[in-house]
Amino acid sequence: MDGDRAERRGESRALATERWHHLAVELRDLLWLPPALRPRVAISRCLLGEPVRWDGGHKLAEELAADLAEWAEPVAICPEVESGLSVPRPPLVIVHDAAPERGGAVRLVERESGRDATESLARFATARLAELAPLDGWIGKSKSPSCALRGVAVVAAPGAGAPVVASGGGLFARALAAAHPSLPRADERELCGAVARAAFRLAAEWQLGWRFTASRAERGIAIAKLHRKLRGFWLAVEPQLARTLDRAADAGAGGGAGGGAGEGDGAARYAKAAAVRLYAIVARVVRRGG
Ligand code: SF4
Numbered sequence: 001m002d003g004d005r006a007e008r009r010g011e012s013r014a015l016a017t018e019r020w021h022h023l024a025v026e027l028r029d030l031l032w033l034p035p036a037l038r039p040r041v042a043i044s045r046c047l048l049g050e051p052v053r054w055d056g057g058h059k060l061a062e063e064l065a066a067d068l069a070e071w072a073e074p075v076a077i078c079p080e081v082e083s084g085l086s087v088p089r090p091p092l093v094i095v096h097d098a099a100p101e102r103g104g105a106v107r108l109v110e111r112e113s114g115r116d117a118t119e120s121l122a123r124f125a126t127a128r129l130a131e132l133a134p135l136d137g138w139i140g141k142s143k144s145p146s147c148a149l150r151g152v153a154v155v156a157a158p159g160a161g162a163p164v165v166a167s168g169g170g171l172f173a174r175a176l177a178a179a180h181p182s183l184p185r186a187d188e189r190e191l192c193g194a195v196a197r198a199a200f201r202l203a204a205e206w207q208l209g210w211r212f213t214a215s216r217a218e219r220g221i222a223i224a225k226l227h228r229k230l231r232g233f234w235l236a237v238e239p240q241l242a243r244t245l246d247r248a249a250d251a252g253a254g255g256g257a258g259g260g261a262g263e264g265d266g267a268a269r270y271a272k273a274a275a276v277r278l279y280a281i282v283a284r285v286v287r288r289g290g
Helices: 002-030 062-071 118-132 171-179 194-213 219-237 239-254 261-288
Strands: 040-044 073-077 092-096 106-110 137-140 152-155 164-168 185-187
Touching: 002 194, 002 219, 062 073, 062 194, 073 118, 092 164, 106 118, 118 171, 137 171, 137 194, 194 261, 219 239, 219 261, 239 261
Parallel strands: 040 073, 040 137, 092 152, 137 185
Antiparallel strands: 092 106, 152 164
16 A cells, blocks of 8 residues: 555656656747756755865765756855865854844854854855856755855854854855845755756746847747747646736737837736746745655
């Protein structure tokens, strides 16, 4: 009995993975994306097996790295090493900045000595993020005070036994989220399943597709075609959204290849409404870690 259930679960996961992959491939076809053009996905360097961690080790996420190499252009980043820290190095923590004039900001400091690495990491983040653009996705190492998306303890002070006063993302991940608020984001634990990885791929392909077609005169036509193909998907997941997208796609197609004001508004509305919901759906799938 248990064997049957496990087999059925495996089959439904395989189907879901296939469905997300199929949508990603269709999206590429409809937007005429050249095969050599791949989503640029930034990823914590240690997840690719590079020995850059504070203890000299790595955290290779084997399946994730192999999967990414198939469809993305991975952009490896280690904010701590690239901002000047050594390997090995003392571990870092995030501390609450008690100075009232800084209104509850956080700082990145060495756990034992309290030596402050905030400014060098902030300078690095500003420069590197400008260089890195455009990006289509971000995969950060969970629990890292630099790279994690969320859930890192913020302590009251450096040193053993300091109380935890809050939790949040790592400092580089915070800077990245501020610079690219609509970027698909996940950590390696959320992407340990094939379904979640396939859903994340679709979100990154969407980001790339929109970026690539944004300057093209055929955008309105592409949006109308895309909508006809994906309407069944939207109807299944969110009928109300499908109707909103009907109107936005009509307005996008109405401008035609000439690219008038209607085209720009309709196509932009379509892409924005679809992207917001798509990322929300993907985030649900990714959090389930299927
Ligand atoms: S989590 Fe980020 S900062 Fe830490 S070793 Fe990995 S890439 Fe470097």
